Amino acid sequence: MTTGAPSPPRSREEIILRLFDLFRRAGYEGVSIGEISHATGLGKSSLYHHFPGGKADMAAAVVAFAKAWMEARILAPLRAAIPLADRVDLMLAAISELYDGGAAPCLVASMLLSRGRDPIDADVGALICDWIDALARALRHSGISPNEAVERATSAIITIEGALIVARAAERLDIFGDAIDRARRTLIA
């Protein structure tokens, strides 16, 4: 069943968190202002008060939030002064949490649909690029050659993104967990 009456959001961040969940699950065009109003518990006028630019503004806020989240939970841990295996495990733990063990879709994949029609495509794509770069950098700093580092980083992120698709299609969450394990082995082999 769909979640019933939502409790009112306490802060702007809580609003954006709910927007994040809506957009990642249905894509930009798949979410209506009416649904957003219901899911956030805010009336339409309140929404336009918080986001004067309307729906595009909301999507931009969500992407900005995702960027900040990634910096804090992925990129920063990858720069930590700890062994590579620990950095990778921190990243993968955050990723599993972000994607709810494979049950929640990736915002990037969802927002990338209908490219060229949404307002904020470039920022969305940059999230993936930044992730690859940071991961490759972490591998290089652990003595892996530049080429190999980029290849492994790209491969691991491809595995994670692909597992989200396949796990949802097959309705088998264990596929995501297995893929995370494979990504780990790829990275710290």
Next chain:
Amino acid sequence: MTTGAPSPPRSREEIILRLFDLFRRAGYEGVSIGEISHATGLGKSSLYHHFPGGKADMAAAVVAFAKAWMEARILAPLRAAIPLADRVDLMLAAISELYDGGAAPCLVASMLLSRGRDPIDADVGALICDWIDALARALRHSGISPNEAVERATSAIITIEGALIVARAAERLDIFGDAIDRARRTLIA
């Protein structure tokens, strides 16, 4: 620039081919009847003549087409009485063609968005499951253990699906080609 005035479709299959392209690029909710009308060169009434069930009917026809295409171009080659490496290469060649070397999105991934709202989710997911099954079967018939076969098949398809996402996000088509090579090595190692 967007493609200009479209030439009229010659057959129902040509209509469905254009619908396929629209839905895979924008998802179910991302395509409007108006766009479909323009892209196919058919007026709205003509569309509803060919697809009495409306948009849902069009999507169902596209999924049915995808199923038939997969049977002919993927599943049948995987059953051919030729060496495993050749079967895999036939599959990967068809896949590269289907996804236009990484430039075209996957219908399954696009249609899976906003799950539970589209009419035909189960059939879409089944496409992936059938693919995994057929690929695993091909590996088993070449002497690979059942567990290993399913794992390799799943891993290869995850790589392909993930590469489509990452290649689009990074706007780097070579990522897709590299991933295809990696999938091949995974399968025929």
Next chain:
DNA sequence: GTCTATATAGGGATAGAC
């Protein structure tokens, strides 16, 4: 900041002539 009411456009879909 949030409400009610409303403007305006576009969505999917249908009717009926041809």
Next chain:
DNA sequence: GTCTATCCCTATATAGAC
């Protein structure tokens, strides 16, 4: 089969009171 015209609904967005 395709066209024109149209219906009804929902979409995004705004106005103005509170």
